Amino acid sequence: MKKVKIIICIAIPLLVLTLPLEAIPLDGITIIEQRVIAIFLLAALCWVLEPIPIYATSLVIIFLELLLLSNKGLIFLRSDDALFGTTIPYKDIMHTFASPIIILFLGGFFLAMAATKYRLDQNLARVLLSPFGTTPRYVLLGIMLITAVFSMFMSNTATTAMMLSILTPVLALFKGDEKGKIAFVMAIPVAANIGGIGTPIGTPPNAVAFKYLTGTDAISFGEWMMFAVPYVCVLLLIGWIVLLFIFPIKADRIKLDIKGSFLRNTKAYIVYGTFVLTIVLWLTDFLHGMNSYIVAMLPVAIFSLTGIINKNDLRNISWDVLWLVSGGIALGLALDNSGLASRIITSIPFESFSPVLIAFAASFIAALMANFMSHTATANLLLPLIAVVGSTVPSLKEIGGTQMVVLVTTFACSMGMALPISTPPNALAFGTGFFGTGDMAKPGVLIAVIGLLLSYLLVFILNVTGFFA
Amino acid sequence: MDNLYIICVDDQQEVLNALEQDLSLFDEKMNVEVCDSAGEALELMDEIDQQGDFVALIISDQVMPEMTGTTFLAAVRKDSRFHDTRKMLLTGQATHQDTIQAINTGGIVQYVEKPWQKDILLANVKTLLSHFVMTKGLDYQEFIDLLDQEVIYQWLRNRT
Numbered sequence: 001m002k003k004v005k006i007i008i009c010i011a012i013p014l015l016v017l018t019l020p021l022e023a024i025p026l027d028g029i030t031i032i033e034q035r036v037i038a039i040f041l042l043a044a045l046c047w048v049l050e051p052i053p054i055y056a057t058s059l060v061i062i063f064l065e066l067l068l069l070s071n072k073g074l075i076f077l078r079s080d081d082a083l084f085g086t087t088i089p090y091k092d093i094m095h096t097f098a099s100p101i102i103i104l105f106l107g108g109f110f111l112a113m114a115a116t117k118y119r120l121d122q123n124l125a126r127v128l129l130s131p132f133g134t135t136p137r138y139v140l141l142g143i144m145l146i147t148a149v150f151s152m153f154m155s156n157t158a159t160t161a162m163m164l165s166i167l168t169p170v171l172a173l174f175k176g177d178e179k180g181k182i183a184f185v186m187a188i189p190v191a192a193n194i195g196g197i198g199t200p201i202g203t204p205p206n207a208v209a210f211k212y213l214t215g216t217d218a219i220s221f222g223e224w225m226m227f228a229v230p231y232v233c234v235l236l237l238i239g240w241i242v243l244l245f246i247f248p249i250k251a252d253r254i255k256l257d258i259k260g261s262f263l264r265n266t267k268a269y270i271v272y273g274t275f276v277l278t279i280v281l282w283l284t285d286f287l288h289g290m291n292s293y294i295v296a297m298l299p300v301a302i303f304s305l306t307g308i309i310n311k312n313d314l315r316n317i318s319w320d321v322l323w324l325v326s327g328g329i330a331l332g333l334a335l336d337n338s339g340l341a342s343r344i345i346t347s348i349p350f351e352s353f354s355p356v357l358i359a360f361a362a363s364f365i366a367a368l369m370a371n372f373m374s375h376t377a378t379a380n381l382l383l384p385l386i387a388v389v390g391s392t393v394p395s396l397k398e399i400g401g402t403q404m405v406v407l408v409t410t411f412a413c414s415m416g417m418a419l420p421i422s423t424p425p426n427a428l429a430f431g432t433g434f435f436g437t438g439d440m441a442k443p444g445v446l447i448a449v450i451g452l453l454l455s456y457l458l459v460f461i462l463n464v465t466g467f468f469a
Numbered sequence: 470m471d472n473l474y475i476i477c478v479d480d481q482q483e484v485l486n487a488l489e490q491d492l493s494l495f496d497e498k499m500n501v502e503v504c505d506s507a508g509e510a511l512e513l514m515d516e517i518d519q520q521g522d523f524v525a526l527i528i529s530d531q532v533m534p535e536m537t538g539t540t541f542l543a544a545v546r547k548d549s550r551f552h553d554t555r556k557m558l559l560t561g562q563a564t565h566q567d568t569i570q571a572i573n574t575g576g577i578v579q580y581v582e583k584p585w586q587k588d589i590l591l592a593n594v595k596t597l598l599s600h601f602v603m604t605k606g607l608d609y610q611e612f613i614d615l616l617d618q619e620v621i622y623q624w625l626r627n628r629t
Contacts, residue, residue: 053608117627155629158626158628158629161623161624161626164622165626316628433614
């Protein structure tokens, strides 16, 4: 099976690579562009079929771009012929490893890691959960809110792992046939996925989106949260109702026992202070002029110099996630710089499509793909194309242009939560063994459909209020 | 998929049969191998290592004719190739001294008494395998139904 996948992933791009230029139905296509098509196909096939880890695909993309597209690639593969096209500077390709987006995420990683190390996450969970009492449905709401808030700043997987470790000992006490148990376990991946939408660093697809929201389309950290957090809150409430409806809770009392107390030592105070300061600076860029990428270096610098994050902790950073995003950025770069993206877009008569239909289709495809493959890989593949569609189709301008279509697509990337394979949080919840795949699909599909509809409403409101203009 | 091995060592064939039976659920995605002496186990481990596969867990008896369980586990502990391999002593006849030695020089973290209860044995095996998979950075999702969820949560919490 794996061998078949590998053969498919190699054969199809190779076939494209060996085709004569005339065989490709795009007028004026260059050899460089042909190679970009092959690399894009390779990326798409590898991310969908996953014969290799998804971050490995990213690294392969970057390597192949350096080899086949860069100005310092293999000498036999370069030419000055007009049909050849223009090479991409190798530095630009390598820069994707340290793109500001990556630094933004690194800052988020440092914050999350310090919070976990100094048990800020667990202590916050304890304090925030206490007002929700012991009535199961309110405890469920509390769990969802806390999971969502945490996943705005921590990875969805780490948040899920923390919440499940708090929850599973309690759920083990539930009676065997109690459906409410499923509500609690499902609430966590659902809330983690939804919560990730809340900030630009909440989940990697948001970071990828940030990459394509540049120039006049740029959105600041604070602006993102201004519309994304209300969206998250509304969708969480709906998710809560959906879960209670599908899995009614019979137990009349639930008591979560989270141990610990806030650490009171100098380093812990530095962690608390830096956490608050970073978020405040992220939200107030209009006052101090530092953009979110520069602010992201603050926790990196402070936690390193104080030894709060040491060499050993650095090894726990998910470089695979960062490099997965780098690969996506590199793919977008190649599509853009080679001129392929605009060539494809201009050869498809998007003008004749209704702009609303384009937005619907883009987000629907994103949500569908995200159910079967990595959210980040989905964003990596779709967003560069969507961004070009946004900027080249004039009729889209009236309903929000690039910003609108990138946002609905990005939000849709977080709507993949119907299957255990959709996201690591789903896999972890499924791993508890409390329910079957059907129990995950029902709320997963329903919440995703509502989430998509809600995202259309959101961009409609943003458009009417003039946010996109 | 990564190839993981669970090696059971005991000089009594009945015990090995029973272990194989009880551990059969792991056979789907991993390999459960039985050896009737420590020497045979060491040879097998060498072979597994040569193939580039992993010895995830050793379940060893204490009282065996050629080499005792604690001596065997102490030898494995010193071998850098099997540094992360988890070890379990499964015995009914270990003396107090054996137990001390097993912990101090064998580096065992699990001690299961014979006759064992299947569910306790399985729970212990799952815990040890989970630590191995996470320490080695293998893809835990592939094996998730054979692992201890609590252990996975603890590991994942500390990652970004």
